[in-house]
Amino acid sequence: MKRDCGFSSSTPNFCALCDARERSVCAELTTEEMKEVSQTMAHLPVKEAQTLIKEGEGSEFLFVVVSGSFRMVRMLEDGRRQIVGFAFPGDYIGMGEAVENDYSVEALEPSLVCRFSQKYLDEMAGRHVGIKDRLIAKGRTELHKAQDHIVILGKHNAEERVMTFLHMLRKQLGGDEIYLSMSRQDIADYLGLRLETLSRTLTKLKKSGDIAKLEGRIVELIPLAESA
Amino acid sequence: MKRDCGFSSSTPNFCALCDARERSVCAELTTEEMKEVSQTMAHLPVKEAQTLIKEGEGSEFLFVVVSGSFRMVRMLEDGRRQIVGFAFPGDYIGMGEAVENDYSVEALEPSLVCRFSQKYLDEMAGRHVGIKDRLIAKGRTELHKAQDHIVILGKHNAEERVMTFLHMLRKQLGGDEIYLSMSRQDIADYLGLRLETLSRTLTKLKKSGDIAKLEGRIVELIPLAESA
DNA sequence: CGAAGTCTTGAATATTATCAATAGGGGTGG
DNA sequence: CCACCCCTATTGATAATATTCAAGACTTCG
Numbered sequence: 005m006k007r008d009c010g011f012s013s014s015t016p017n018f019c020a021l022c023d024a025r026e027r028s029v030c031a032e033l034t035t036e037e038m039k040e041v042s043q044t045m046a047h048l049p050v051k052e053a054q055t056l057i058k059e060g061e062g063s064e065f066l067f068v069v070v071s072g073s074f075r076m077v078r079m080l081e082d083g084r085r086q087i088v089g090f091a092f093p094g095d096y097i098g099m100g101e102a103v104e105n106d107y108s109v110e111a112l113e114p115s116l117v118c119r120f121s122q123k124y125l126d127e128m129a130g131r132h133v134g135i136k137d138r139l140i141a142k143g144r145t146e147l148h149k150a151q152d153h154i155v156i157l158g159k160h161n162a163e164e165r166v167m168t169f170l171h172m173l174r175k176q177l178g179g180d181e182i183y184l185s186m187s188r189q190d191i192a193d194y195l196g197l198r199l200e201t202l203s204r205t206l207t208k209l210k211k212s213g214d215i216a217k218l219e220g221r222i223v224e225l226i227p228l229a230e231s232a
Numbered sequence: 233m234k235r236d237c238g239f240s241s242s243t244p245n246f247c248a249l250c251d252a253r254e255r256s257v258c259a260e261l262t263t264e265e266m267k268e269v270s271q272t273m274a275h276l277p278v279k280e281a282q283t284l285i286k287e288g289e290g291s292e293f294l295f296v297v298v299s300g301s302f303r304m305v306r307m308l309e310d311g312r313r314q315i316v317g318f319a320f321p322g323d324y325i326g327m328g329e330a331v332e333n334d335y336s337v338e339a340l341e342p343s344l345v346c347r348f349s350q351k352y353l354d355e356m357a358g359r360h361v362g363i364k365d366r367l368i369a370k371g372r373t374e375l376h377k378a379q380d381h382i383v384i385l386g387k388h389n390a391e392e393r394v395m396t397f398l399h400m401l402r403k404q405l406g407g408d409e410i411y412l413s414m415s416r417q418d419i420a421d422y423l424g425l426r427l428e429t430l431s432r433t434l435t436k437l438k439k440s441g442d443i444a445k446l447e448g449r450i451v452e453l454i455p456l457a458e459s460a
Numbered sequence: 461c462g463a464a465g466t467c468t469t470g471a472a473t474a475t476t477a478t479c480a481a482t483a484g485g486g487g488t489g490g
Numbered sequence: 491c492c493a494c495c496c497c498t499a500t501t502g503a504t505a506a507t508a509t510t511c512a513a514g515a516c517t518t519c520g
Contacts, residue, residue: 078379078383080383086382086383086386088379088382088383099372100368100369100372103372106376106379107379130361133358136364136365136368137364139368140328140364140367140368140371141328142371143368143370143371143372143374143375144327144328144331144371146371146375147371147374147375147378148334150375150378150379150381150382151306151316151334151335151378153378153382154314154316154378154381154382154385155306155308155314155316157382157385157386157424158314158385158421158424159424160424160426160476160477160507161477161506161507161508162507162508187466187467188466188467188468189466189467193386196385196386196387196388197508197509198388198508198509198510199466199467200467200468200469200508200509200510201507201508201509203467203468203469204468204469204508206468207468207469220466220467220516220517388475388508388509389474389475389476389509390475390476415498415499416498416499416500417498417499425476425477426476426477426478427498427499428476428477428478428479428499428500428501429475429476429477431499431500431501432476432500432501434500435500435501448484448485448498448499461520462519462520463518463519463520464517464518464519464520465516465517465518465519466515466516466517466518467514467515467516467517468513468514468515468516469512469513469514469515470511470512470513470514471510471511471512471513472509472510472511472512473508473509473510473511474507474508474509474510475506475507475508475509476505476506476507476508477504477505477506477507478503478504478505478506479502479503479504479505480501480502480503480504481500481501481502481503482499482500482501482502483498483499483500483501484497484498484499484500485496485497485498485499486495486496486497486498487494487495487496487497488493488494488495488496489492489493489494489495490491490492490493490494
């Protein structure tokens, strides 16, 4: 299955996509301010497997994912690969001006991002108080996600890691049926497991009924119990 | 061995301790501004095992570690404990005003912290531009540390995790001889290993010569090779 | 249809967790 | 000052789990 980025190249009221998610830098701006931002902002399609940001380089941009998904990859000295996170619509990508990225960011599928100039954002932050607060809040969110990841990796067995990962995806994406835009290898590198262990664990979870469906990259979880 | 917090209760020019570390919120303030901050700032001793911040509660304070060390503890639903990080002199502790902490912070030894009122800091940030930038930078540092932790946990065997952990401590504390202010259980909960596995791994590393010394909580690493 | 990549499965090995017992160290009270 | 206790850490033996190497199945795309 192939997915497109959900955007036909000349969508008129484009920022509606972002605003709907209400998490982006723009969310608190007035239409007047929005007009100002638009001048240095750009919407870009990103091809599958394309590298948006390279490990070790500085990035003069801050991105917001509009559609699609990304992996954050950190290469270890010995050649192994650790995925330090995934980014989904509404998430921020980018470290801050003049800061060297400690991971690469690569698209998992055809995606769409909103690009801001760090320099301009910084300059504009002087006039609009809320922007820095948003960046601080962004940092907190990222840190929180990283800590959830730490908790997953701290769990000692594969089943728990995989289930927690899937629950995380459900929470992030909404809905019990999940399309995995990342490969098994990506998931394994995220969970600190070998590819084969991950695969085996998924089949086991399917057989034991902990997962309702498992068809390639489509997974369906058991619905959460409603609390009255 | 017991350690004190390196501070006799009425030290005169107290902030020198902080400033020397040049990492705190104050570092960029003028003496004039510093005087202003001092009014809502307090230096506090923290007893060993004392909880500075409780998981699930909001904290109206931001802390900077002056001396000693802390563990950040996250309790899992099933009763297990994950340590999401350690804090050493110069590190920040606290999430931001009106934000629920997702971990508890407990002193590993008699320590000393510098306490700021979040509300006041926020209010003051309106007048002193640099403060918010510091908080953003702080967030980046924390995130970076969390990702280093993720990389450690992603490593598949115990020896690597332990060695990487020790190297991290060397980098943080400086010097090849390291005093471990945390218990074996703390380290195990940080590394996602069982207490016994950690203990065995340490002895193995000592025997194989990957560690120069191992006497209780004192560890000595092999010096790094000099590059000419 | 064939080829390349991705994913699953199998069997043997290695590593870690678990359960249990012992050893070491610090502090307290006789 | 020594004996004792409690807490922390080490060590041992076995079971559970993950890795490794190898082969085969499934997809997707040209």
